[in-house]
Amino acid sequence: MDRIAAMNAFVRVVEAGTFTKAAETLDMPNASLTRLIQKLEEDLKVRLLHRTTRSVTVTPEGALYYDRVVRLLADLADIESSTTHARTKPSGKIRVDAATAIGTLVLMPALDDFYRTYPDVAIELAVGNERADLIAEGFHCAIRAGNVDEPFLVARQIGTFGFTTCATPALLDAHGAPTSPDQLSDFPTIGMIPSGVGYPASFPFLYDDRKEGLPLNHRLIVNDTNTYLAAGLASLGIIQAPAYSVRDAIAAGKLVALLEDWPQPSYPVHVIYPPNRYLSAKVRVFIDWLVELFERDEALRRR
Structure with a gap:
């Protein structure tokens, strides 16, 4: 078993609240995710989750394990981000949530510029009026217009x-x-x-x-x-x-x-994301690119 993959899967299940949502954000079959968690519990010889037909709750042992695993995965992300290769050539998929107008009129015309600089980064962009739950739905960051009311996330103003x-x-x-x-x-x-x-x-x-x-x-x-x-x-x-x-x-x-x-x-425009230590290199360069994109635009520049 890939222990890191199992840890990441466990964290996603806890944060999403259901196996189905977690499987969707991890892009894997529900059955595969279930087997991964079961194997993790077998190896640890402890039950991490209580399962019902409608929801998943964390056991006391699972809560302790979650706290430690989140810190461990964050440290691993920091190690990867600090390597020369990760800084100069980030890769992988980023999931981004944005309002329709910003996604259509601001990001789309400029994304070719981002890809020229970072050709190995893929972006999955969700646009719409409903604000996504970043943690539960597995988004790396979101662009929010107006005031931000997600107190447990970092909010960085990028424009107005x-x-x-x-x-x-x-x-x-x-x-x-x-x-x-x-x-x-x-x-x-x-x-x-x-x-x-x-x-x-x-x-x-x-x-x-x-x-x-x-x-x-x-x-x-x-x-x-x-x-x-x-x-x-x-x-x-x-x-x-x-x-x-x-x-x-x-x-x-x-x-x-x-x-x-x-x-x-x-009104302000923010990019919101989990605390800095959880950011991978691919997300860092995307956020830095957003800051530059808004700064270049007179109608969107931060004031």
Whole structure:
């Protein structure tokens, strides 16, 4: 038995809470994972896990073993990261979670640059509005827009983004343009439901450095960033979207920025990951690349 593989499998089961989820993150059959853990318990002559049809819990002996194994695996990762080969030529797969707009509009156009520098690193990118559980789902890192509420993970700010209120020329020809935020209720608008929230976000503006959101009676509400932008481009209503997501359309004349004299709030962008000592070389270089990517972009640079 590969003891390191068995230790890693045990840690993944504990963190994921089920054999099925752990097997998915390890990309191995459930039966193979089960046999690996059973063999580990046989070799150690101790039961590490209590299994039921619905969940897995750790025995007292398993909890002790978990604490020690996590430290051991972290030390091994540090040793690998410190070698000359790992630093100069990192390899392997990285699992990354990101919001749809960031994944589509920020990462995708730039990833070729990353691969030219690190051709042996593969990236599995999950995009969507729902925030993944990094530990349970086996992600190495995630890119989060807005405030971070995962206290047991490292959060490193890599950028900042603002919002732009905009609409198509066709919609403005049909309805005119608002000259102040309080006039938005007289115009067709489109609402966006953020992840983890059951209602559309307000259109926020800054008044004496205070953020105030305008509750609007939207004619259309969606829960996906790409759909939201498509609705705006289809002249269905006024949208308020991240500035980086609409700048190309504004430059091309497909959208027109509105209410530019009225300040709109900015939000931080973080990359989150387990504490530094658990990072492998492949994850370190990816995070460093993210920092440089956001720093080069005027619309996303950290402020």
